[in-house]
Amino acid sequence: MRHSTYECNKGCPVEATLEIIGGKWKGVILYHLLENTYRFGELRKMMPGITQHTLTKQLRELEGDNLVLRKIYAEVPPRVEYSLTERGESLREIILMMRDWGRVHLGL
Amino acid sequence: MRHSTYECNKGCPVEATLEIIGGKWKGVILYHLLENTYRFGELRKMMPGITQHTLTKQLRELEGDNLVLRKIYAEVPPRVEYSLTERGESLREIILMMRDWGRVHLGL
DNA sequence: CCGTATCCTGCATGATACTG
DNA sequence: CAGTATCATGCAGGATACGG
Numbered sequence: 001m002r003h004s005t006y007e008c009n010k011g012c013p014v015e016a017t018l019e020i021i022g023g024k025w026k027g028v029i030l031y032h033l034l035e036n037t038y039r040f041g042e043l044r045k046m047m048p049g050i051t052q053h054t055l056t057k058q059l060r061e062l063e064g065d066n067l068v069l070r071k072i073y074a075e076v077p078p079r080v081e082y083s084l085t086e087r088g089e090s091l092r093e094i095i096l097m098m099r100d101w102g103r104v105h106l107g108l
Numbered sequence: 109m110r111h112s113t114y115e116c117n118k119g120c121p122v123e124a125t126l127e128i129i130g131g132k133w134k135g136v137i138l139y140h141l142l143e144n145t146y147r148f149g150e151l152r153k154m155m156p157g158i159t160q161h162t163l164t165k166q167l168r169e170l171e172g173d174n175l176v177l178r179k180i181y182a183e184v185p186p187r188v189e190y191s192l193t194e195r196g197e198s199l200r201e202i203i204l205m206m207r208d209w210g211r212v213h214l215g216l
Numbered sequence: 217c218c219g220t221a222t223c224c225t226g227c228a229t230g231a232t233a234c235t236g
Numbered sequence: 237c238a239g240t241a242t243c244a245t246g247c248a249g250g251a252t253a254c255g256g
Contacts, residue, residue, distance in 0.1 A: 016216055023130075028120050031120065058249095078219085080218065097202050099122045101198065106128075160239075165228090186236085186238060
């Protein structure tokens with residue numbers, strides 16, 4: 001007896017995906033990294049509302065979920081660049097669809 | 109001088125969309141309603157982890173965002189059915205993509 | 217420049233009990 | 237059956253200060 005296509009008994013795939021990109025800032029971070037590789041300070045400037053503390057935490061979590069790559073350059077002053085992993089890239093379509101939906105239905 | 113396609117200065121459309129579907133349960137609720145119209149108690153059974161209190165609140169918020177329609181039947185015992193509005197339907201593609209992404213990348 | 221270390225706060229979510 | 241009413245709690249996110 002097969003389950004419904006919509007069954008969510010143990011680990012709904014929609015819920016699980018939202019746990020990864022559903023934070024207050026993660027979608028926005030990924031959205032920016034879709035366009036380009038960015039340094040920590042650049043991301044911060046793009047998101048005036050986020051604190052340094054929170055940005056660091058969110059980036060660590062995205063890194064932990066293997067969506068974002070953190071590359072450290074041994075320079076002075078230090079430079080750290082964030083980019084999407086292949087797994088992160090695979091979210092491109094979803095993120096862009098959310099952007100489009102927001103534009104159309106929320107007038108943004 | 110045009111802005112970048114990715115600019116998020118005031119009201120990022122990705123962030124705004126996530127505010128609507130990004131809660132812990134909203135995606136799952138919408139996911140179920142994608143398939144069918146359901147009664148309150150049916151939804152509750154489908155999501156064993158959610159409490160009555162929280163389900164009510166989430167449904168009210170979805171209703172407030174005009175994604176879900178709440179239809180009350182004047183019967184005894186009372187019957188209330190939830191379905192997607194047209195606006196809710198417009199999220200179908202996004203939700204299904206999140207489901208697929210979860211299945212492929214999270215092994216669900 | 218890119219962080220950690222503390223401490224703190226609000227709000228999303230939950231537990232439990234009661235009701236039209 | 238489908239809710240409200242209360243009260244409780246955990247954790248995401250923030251403020252501020254300091255460090256390699």
